[in-house]
Amino acid sequence: MSDTQKLSKVELLKESSQQLRGTLAEELLNDRPEFSDDAATLLKHHGSYLQDDRDTRRAKGEDGKAKGKQYSCMVRTAIPGGRLTAQQLLAELDLCELLANGTLRITSRQGLQLHGVLKSNLKASLREINRIKLTTFAACGDVNRNVMACPAPFRNDAVRAGLQEMAAQLALHFRPKTTSYFDIWLKDEDGVEQEVGEFQPVDEPIYGPRYLPRKFKMGVGLPEDNCVDLYTQDLGLLAIVENGQIIGWNVLAGGGMGRTPSAEKTSPALAKRLCFATPEQVIAVCEAIVKVQRDFGNREDRKRARLKYLIADWGVAKFRETVEQYFGGPLADPHPADVTGVDDHLGWHEQGDGRLFLGINVENGRIKDEGSLRLKAGLRAILGRFGMEVRLTALQSLILCDIDPADREEIERMMSEYGILRADQLSLLRRYAIACPAFPTCGLSITESERALPGVIDQLEVEVAKLGLQTSKLAVHMTGCPNGCARPYTPDVGLVGKAVGKYTVFVGGNPEGTRLAFIYRDMVPLEEIVPALVPLLQRYRVEREGSESFGDFCARRGPEAIGAAG
Structure with a gap:
């Protein structure tokens, strides 16, 4: 960070928060329906946003007065590469009915969101998500968020498997080290409140005491199938393939979609082609990029705090030179390969091992039962019967994997029963x-x-x-x-x-x-x-x-x- 920069309020809050704890634990014990502003800001790093129902803000109570804000929380599960078991998705569907608003939403980053979770039910929601071997930790906030990867489950395919493996490695490598998530949400899982001792900080070698200046997004994809929109990511890895093997990655840096129309200093941006990294180098190169953003990103003005603005201000040459310094050596120029295509992965596909996978459209990601389309009930029935692995797509839909061809007719019959349309019954629009x-x-x-x-x-x-x-x-x-x-x-x-x-x-x-x-x-x-x-x-x-x-x-x-x- 520049010595002349003044820290924003959020930066000061993160620095003094005892590694993202703040007053969250104390505020969970009070009977207020909302969190304080500072606690709500820190809550994002744990995977939840404080929200309210804007449809009911002006609704009147029995006394004739407006009810005002009806608070609840959005809870986001981070799922690297969008990969789930049937049991995990079924458990999230249970949660949406028990503790949320009855719907489950697939995000545009291959995660899941619950809406309408009351503050009093927040700890129970996060515990259940962790019980099924998932997490909400770092799904939001000024850290690396859910890592995207092409979800197509082609088997006996080293390249597709390599994309998923890279997403898993990145997610693990860039997960914050703070124990605040465990201490606040999971420590007393046996039902006995644990005595809170003196705060003991842990080392955050990647993030430091203030974490990142702003959110950070990563994606992993292929030239012929950029279904995860690599050029919109802060950091994108484009697999370079020869003879059926990934020989390295083109590293793209500085994408981002947000803008503020009233602030000309803001704009959307596509990532820049930065360098080529071998499989042995790629994690270290990604770490160097994140650390450069950590140390030089704007911590005074959050509107210009994303990596794209640092690259815009410096230029690609200076940014690459600084990344090389952090990496500890020169970086190779990008491979000539670039994005050429995209697939939505909907419909029936040969999986490569004698089985099939099926992509099912979920309009705008919302899994619910409404009218003749009983998507939530239909997915419950299909997953309950066949128990297949599930993948979430960047277009907010889902893929059912490992289907025996003998079950195709029965699955289509069940889809029809619940009003779920096949891909060939839908327009490309x-x-x-x-x-x-x-x-x-x-x-x-x-x-x-x-x-x-x-x-x-x-x-x-x-x-x-x-x-x-x-x-x-x-x-x-x-x-x-x-x-x-x-x-x-x-x-x-x-x-x-x-x-x-x-x-x-x-x-x-x-x-x-x-x-x-x-x-x-x-x-x-x-x-x-x-x-x-x-x-x-x-x-x-x-x-x-x-x-x-x-x-x-x-x-x-x-x-x-x-x-x-x-």
């Missing part, structure tokens, strides 16, 4: 669409996202069918605010909440996640989003070149030629 939760639980949200996107896709499907564009892969991502949790700045169409009921419409990205989109229209009311896109889709149908995608078409023509008003 719906398969590649994702949204953040937004209202009513996210305190940062400006407008709707998860609850609005299905209707937008319904309308778009009609217009795309009219134009005969159903076979064109068109990715639409929606967020309720500019923070970009659903990665809205890289797909063909990004919809970003700007004001209540109004959105900024971005176009010109692509499903492969290798290009930033640009503003096409600003402050567009929800009901006018599709009408605003239709003329552009009409031009795309007539003016596209060969198999050019919608995003490629918009990028080739450019903002001025397509009449962008941004």
Whole structure:
């Protein structure tokens, strides 16, 4: 950190928190429904956000007065590479019914979220998650968060196995060493409260006393399948493959989606191609990058605290030189290989060992029973009967693994019984669409996202069918605010909440996640989003070149030629 920087309030809080403890343990014992502001900030590092139901803020009680904020917690489970057992997913489904709002949500980072957990039930929730050999620790906060990796469960495939193994190694290597998580949530699991002794700090060789300046995200993927959007990560590892083996990794650094429209100093960014690392070097190179961000990232202004701003301010050359100093030697230039494709992994696939895997779409990640679609009950039935491993995807869907081909017909019958559509019954639009939760639980949200996107896709499907564009892969991502949790700045169409009921419409990205989109229209009311896109889709149908995608078409023509008003 620069000697001239002043520490923000959050930095001072982390430094004085006794390694992320603060007053969390004491506040769990009081009868208030919420945590103090400082405790809520530290709580994030333990995998939970304090929230309130924004739908009910103005609801009136029996006395005729507004009830105000009805507090609860979001609980996020970190699942490296999205890999779960059937028992783990079933246990999380039990939790959502017993202690949360009855739904379970797959995140865009291959984790799971419970919503509506009361503070009084928070410890029980975290204990149960740890009992099933999962954790919420470091799923949020100023640390390395859940490590993403391509979830496709191809067996007898050293490359796919290598991606998952790398995600597991990174998750373990960058997990904070503090014992605060165990002490606060798990220490008295036998039901006997343990006497709290004098605080004994442990060494945090990677994070230091203040942890990182801001959140840090990692992903692991392949050139032909960038399903985890490597270029949006703070640190991405692109596997370089020769003769069926991973010979090393292209290291990408400095991606990030968040922006603040009122602050011109902020912007989304794609990661930069930094270097090539051998299998023997790669963990040490990643550690060097994290330590450079730790020591030089902005700790005064959290709006510019992500790694992308450090690289923007320094330039790639200076950043790489500093990483080499921390690494202890020179780094090789990146391999020529780069991202070329993406897959959603939905539908039936040969697994490579005589068995099958099945990708099932989960619209916007929300596992629930509603109307004719009883997804939660259907998954319970299928997992309870067949007990297969599960993988979560970066598009908020899931994969059922290790299926005997003889069971395919029965699984499809059960899917039909519970109203679960097969991949071939879904449009490409719906398969590649994702949204953040937004209202009513996210305190940062400006407008709707998860609850609005299905209707937008319904309308778009009609217009795309009219134009005969159903076979064109068109990715639409929606967020309720500019923070970009659903990665809205890289797909063909990004919809970003700007004001209540109004959105900024971005176009010109692509499903492969290798290009930033640009503003096409600003402050567009929800009901006018599709009408605003239709003329552009009409031009795309007539003016596209060969198999050019919608995003490629918009990028080739450019903002001025397509009449962008941004």
